[in-house]
Amino acid sequence: xxxxxxxxxxxxxxxxxxxxxxxxxxxxxxxxxxxxxxxxxxxxxxxxxxxxxxxxxxxxxxxxxxxxxxxxxxxxxxxxxxxxxxxxxxxxxxxxxxxxxxxxxxxxxxxxxxxxxxxxxxxxxxxxxxxxxxxxxxxxxxxxxxxxxxxxxxxxxxxxxxxxxxxxxxxxxxxxxx
Amino acid sequence: xxxxxxxxxxxxxxxxxxxxxxxxxxxxxxxxxxxxxxxxxxxxxxxxxxxxxxxxxxxxxxxxxxxxxxxxxxxxxxxxxxxxxxxxxxxxxxxxxxxxxxxxxxxxxxxxxxxxxxxxxxxxxxxxxxxxxxxxxxxxxxxxxxxxxxxxxxxxxxxxxxxxxxxxxxxxxxxxxxxxxxxxxxxxxxxxxxxxxxxxxxxxxxxxxxxxxxxxxxxxxxxxxxxxxxxxxxxxxxxxxxxxxxxxxxxxxxxxxxxxxxxxxxxxxxxxxxxxxxxxxxxxxxxxxxxxxxxxxxxxxxxxxxxxxxxxxxxxxxxxxxxxxxxxxxxxxxxxxxxxxxxxxxxxxxxxxxxxxxxxxxxxxxxxxxxxxxxxxxxxxxxxxxxxxxxxxxxxxxxxxxxxxxxxxxxxxxxxxxxxxxxxxxxxxxxxx
Numbered sequence: 001x002x003x004x005x006x007x008x009x010x011x012x013x014x015x016x017x018x019x020x021x022x023x024x025x026x027x028x029x030x031x032x033x034x035x036x037x038x039x040x041x042x043x044x045x046x047x048x049x050x051x052x053x054x055x056x057x058x059x060x061x062x063x064x065x066x067x068x069x070x071x072x073x074x075x076x077x078x079x080x081x082x083x084x085x086x087x088x089x090x091x092x093x094x095x096x097x098x099x100x101x102x103x104x105x106x107x108x109x110x111x112x113x114x115x116x117x118x119x120x121x122x123x124x125x126x127x128x129x130x131x132x133x134x135x136x137x138x139x140x141x142x143x144x145x146x147x148x149x150x151x152x153x154x155x156x157x158x159x160x161x162x163x164x165x166x167x168x169x170x171x172x173x174x175x176x177x178x
Numbered sequence: 179x180x181x182x183x184x185x186x187x188x189x190x191x192x193x194x195x196x197x198x199x200x201x202x203x204x205x206x207x208x209x210x211x212x213x214x215x216x217x218x219x220x221x222x223x224x225x226x227x228x229x230x231x232x233x234x235x236x237x238x239x240x241x242x243x244x245x246x247x248x249x250x251x252x253x254x255x256x257x258x259x260x261x262x263x264x265x266x267x268x269x270x271x272x273x274x275x276x277x278x279x280x281x282x283x284x285x286x287x288x289x290x291x292x293x294x295x296x297x298x299x300x301x302x303x304x305x306x307x308x309x310x311x312x313x314x315x316x317x318x319x320x321x322x323x324x325x326x327x328x329x330x331x332x333x334x335x336x337x338x339x340x341x342x343x344x345x346x347x348x349x350x351x352x353x354x355x356x357x358x359x360x361x362x363x364x365x366x367x368x369x370x371x372x373x374x375x376x377x378x379x380x381x382x383x384x385x386x387x388x389x390x391x392x393x394x395x396x397x398x399x400x401x402x403x404x405x406x407x408x409x410x411x412x413x414x415x416x417x418x419x420x421x422x423x424x425x426x427x428x429x430x431x432x433x434x435x436x437x438x439x440x441x442x443x444x445x446x447x448x449x450x451x452x453x454x455x456x457x458x459x460x461x462x463x464x465x466x467x468x469x470x471x472x473x474x475x476x477x478x479x480x481x482x483x484x485x486x487x488x489x490x491x492x493x494x495x496x497x498x499x500x501x502x503x504x505x506x507x508x509x510x511x512x513x514x515x516x517x518x519x520x521x522x523x524x525x526x527x528x529x530x531x532x533x534x535x536x537x538x539x540x541x542x543x544x545x546x547x548x549x550x551x552x553x554x555x556x557x558x559x560x561x562x563x564x565x566x567x568x569x570x571x572x573x574x575x576x577x578x579x580x581x582x583x584x585x586x587x588x589x590x591x592x593x594x595x596x597x598x599x600x601x602x603x604x605x606x607x608x609x610x611x
Contacts, residue, residue: 025454025457028457028461029450029453029454029456029457030453032245032249032453032456032457032460033453035242035245035246035428036246036249036428036431036432037432039242039246039424039425039428039429040428040429040432042425043420043421043425043428043429047420057239060239060241060242060424061237061238061239061241061242062237063242064236064237064238064241064242064244064245064464065233065236065237067245067457067460067461068236068460068461068464068465068468071457071458071460071461072461072465074457074458074461075457075458075461075462075465076201078458080458080459080462081201081203081461081462081465082201082202082203082462082463082465082466082516082518082519083196083199083200083201083202084196084197084199084202084514084515084516084519084559085199086514086515086559087197087198087199087514088198088199102198102199103199105198105200106198106199106200106201106204109195109200109204109205109208110200110201110204112208113204113207113208113211116211116225116228117228117229117232119225120225120226120228120229121229121232121233124229124233148237149233152232152233
């Protein structure tokens with residue numbers, strides 16, 4: 001379940017990235033448990049004491065974004081990001097090198113897309129921070145938007161790094177089988 | 179370039195990319211990026227289009243259901259409630275020939291009412307029910323077939339992850355879809371039971387139950403209470419309006435964890451693993467949804483759904499015929515692709531057509547889920563069959579044996595699907611539509 005392929009390699013940068021993904025995973029996991037406690041507390045407060053917690057819907061809304069982007073690189077490292085690798089598996093049996101090459105292409109596409117996302121969201125995060133953009137109902141409950149955009153930037157950067165590591169592993173695979 | 183042409187090309191490109199093993203979310207989002215670029219000719223516009231979709235598509239309150247229902251399902255599996263349910267129901271049905279197989283179907287149905295993932299059911303019951311059935315003299319091919327076949331009930335009987343996904347894709351009510359899932363789920367369970375009973379009557383040699391057979395487990399009947407209480411709390415809470423489906427997930431997850439801890443089946447290590455696993459599934463599914471939302475916005479931008487809808491109406495095809503064709507396409511796709519990818523790619527295209535034809539959204543949703551789930555049992559790639567096989571690998575069973583065992587159940591599913599297409603009331607009846 002927690003098996004991580006050791007593609008971090010010997011490089012210090014790779015190890016640091018994997019460690020960072022691990023930290024992000026722990027934060028996101030605690031966040032899910034916190035979300036559960038928060039919602040249950042809100043229901044109990046509302047039904048038993050007629051006293052709901054302010055801003056739970058807003059918090060849930062943005063929590064999901066935070067959880068997903070913090071968790072996605074660790075998910076990819078654990079090989080749980082969804083792909084239909086059925087045909088890939090069949091090719092691997094007959095032509096292992098071709099399969100490794102296909103995997104390399106897939107990982108590079110992922111790295112490219114995640115990097116693009118990071119690059120495209122970054123200016124939005126900066127702008128939200130500069131202008132102090134808020135979400136929620138003014139006077140009732142508000143929370144700043146920039147931390148969430150920041151998490152998207154961080155999460156997609158880590159995801160891109162994770163894709164690149166898998167791409168490197170695929171290159172090794174191609175060399176080994178030749 | 180002509181937007182509609184770009185739309186068609188993007189469909190072909192996405193199909194190739196997914197079959198070639200690209201991560202589904204990346205294939206959907208990446209190709210949509212290029213399509214918007216091709217339509218507008220401006221890269222900057224395309225990237226900010228994607229960035230906007232990535233930031234706002236999952237920032238929705240209803241998305242809270244995904245991690246919470248997954249957490250609940252995993253906590254329930256870990257606390258061994260599935261094993262208890264099977265032991266108790268099996269004891270009750272001992273005197274019935276094929277009783278153990280029927281017990282597998284029934285306990286799957288009960289288990290499905292608290293977990294939304296078919297794979298969880300397949301893993302739990304291949305460990306619990308298959309050895310018990312084989313020990314009692316049931317033919318091995320039937321034993322594995324029953325487990326693989328009835329695992330699909332997990333996605334039909336609410337709560338169900340696929341129904342949540344469908345509700346998000348079409349912006350419809352999760353609660354309505356959940357209620358709509360009850361009818362088809364029960365229909366399928368009864369069809370399985372009828373098949374097994376008739377088979378037990380015609381071919382008693384396949385079940386060969388010895389008279390003195392006693393269930394090996396001595397689980398007290400009151401061990402059923404946690405699982406029934408959990409299902410009752412969650413479902414009645416939603417329908418009576420104490421809490422929303424999102425909140426029901428939180429209540430169910432908390433209750434399942436508390437039960438697991440109280441029964442000393444979930445310790446600190448198991449609890450943490452469940453939470454991490456929940457995070458992985460949530461991230462994987464939500465990232466798919468981000469990809470799908472970028473894709474469906476790109477489609478709307480290209481005008482392809484409108485063009486396809488017009489083309490479908492112009493052929494003069496009726497709603498029933500359309501649904502039959504759609505279900506057939508899904509089953510074919512399901513032989514290779516996984517359930518969620520198929521839904522993400524096809525539903526945004528077919529949904530406008532069904533609206534134009536006046537097909538009930540709940541009816542359409544259940545047909546989609548049932549058709550997609552047939553793919554879990556069909557070669558070359560049936561996920562449920564793989565899970566059953568992987569769990570039982572030490573017993574020396576072959577993949578082909580599991581696939582052969584699952585064939586009758588896949589056929590029963592197809593028959594139920596056809597019944598559902600012709601009689602929408604199976605799904606919509608409980609909603610009073």
